[in-house]
Amino acid sequence: AQKVTQAQTEISVVEKEDVTLDCVYETRDTTYYLFWYKQPPSGELVFLIRRNSFDEQNEISGRYSWNFQKSTSSFNFTITASQVVDSAVYFCALSPGSAAGNKLTFGGGTRVLVKP
Amino acid sequence: NAGVTQTPKFRVLKTGQSMTLLCAQDMNHEYMYWYRQDPGMGLRLIHYSVGEGTTAKGEVPDGYNVSRLKKQNFLLGLESAAPSQTSVYFCASNKDRGVGELFFGEGSRLTVL
Numbered sequence: 766a767q768k769v770t771q772a773q774t775e776i777s778v779v780e781k782e783d784v785t786l787d788c789v790y791e792t793r794d795t796t797y798y799l800f801w802y803k804q805p806p807s808g809e810l811v812f813l814i815r816r817n818s819f820d821e822q823n824e825i826s827g828r829y830s831w832n833f834q835k836s837t838s839s840f841n842f843t844i845t846a847s848q849v850v851d852s853a854v855y856f857c858a859l860s861p862g863s864a865a866g867n868k869l870t871f872g873g874g875t876r877v878l879v880k881p
Numbered sequence: 882n883a884g885v886t887q888t889p890k891f892r893v894l895k896t897g898q899s900m901t902l903l904c905a906q907d908m909n910h911e912y913m914y915w916y917r918q919d920p921g922m923g924l925r926l927i928h929y930s931v932g933e934g935t936t937a938k939g940e941v942p943d944g945y946n947v948s949r950l951k952k953q954n955f956l957l958g959l960e961s962a963a964p965s966q967t968s969v970y971f972c973a974s975n976k977d978r979g980v981g982e983l984f985f986g987e988g989s990r991l992t993v994l
Contacts, residue, residue: 774921810924810971810985856923868914868939869983871923 767792769859771872778847779880786842786875788857794818796862799833799840800869805853813855816840818862847879883907887972887986894962894993902957902989904972912975913955914939914983915947917968924971930955962993 768791778784790799801813814824816833824831828845844851854876858869885906894900904913911932916924916939926939930949944966946958955974959966969990973983 769923771923808969808988810973810983812982812984815982858923868926868929869924870940871916871925873921873923 767794767797767859767861767870769857769870769872771855771857771875773875774873775876775878777878777880780849781846784844784847784851784877784879786844786855786857786877788840788842788872790838790840790857790859792859792861794861798860798862800858800860801831801840801842802856802858802871803853804856804874810856813842844877847877849879849881852877852879885972885974885984885986887970887989889989890987891990892992894959894991896963896993898962898993899958899960900962900991901959902970902972902991904955904957904974904986905953906955906972906974906984907953908974908976908984909952910974910976910984911952913949914973915945915955915957916971916973917941918971918988919968927957927970959991962991964993967991967993 770789797818799816803811830843832841854874856874857872860869888903914929915927918924925941928947930936933952936947948956969988972986975983
């Protein structure tokens with residue numbers, strides 16, 4: 766069985782502060798995929814990143830960066846110099862690599878509130 | 882660009898009533914999914930489909946039925962709604978066998994009284 770844990774339910778920061786969201790996962794698969802999605806107040810889910818289990822390179826995209834550590838089963842997400850528009854719920858998700866389709870297991874989400 | 886469209890967006894039901902949520906995608910995607918989102922629990926997979934005419938159970942299938950008669954449509958049915966089915970429902974799709982990005986609809990908020 767797969768499991769994704771986002772221990773932080775809510776984080777509040779002041780604009781321009783950095784914020785790191787933790788994600789810990791459990792899986793027996795050797796091949797799997799990890800995702801982050803953003804859910805702004807409007808409710809839709811916005812894809813941010815996908816990472817496969819064989820690629821442990823960290824990734825940076827603008828103010829967003831991701832740290833994948835297979836040894837600790839973690840896939841953490843950092844927002845640098847946060848902005849009010851970053852206020853949203855962020856979900857980490859896991860998918861088995863061998864199954865047909867993309868059956869994501871989601872974490873409970875972390876609500877980020879960026880105050881001006 | 883329509884993408885994934887869900888109807889209705891909002892619905893209030895009484896316990897025991899039935900209803901169908903419709904998901905339509907215009908991207909010619911093979912795979913479609915229904916998730917429900919409850920506070921603090923993230924999204925949980927209800928049912929999914931790997932192609933026209935096929936359906937399979939996800940993590941929380943009880944109380945729901947689905948059909949995929951046309952490739953572009955994936956219907957989620959509640960035969961006898963219960964208060965525990967009060968939730969926000971999301972439909973999603975992706976292109977092929979590969980584990981690519983899921984495209985989500987805007988969600989349908991269902992309240993069962």
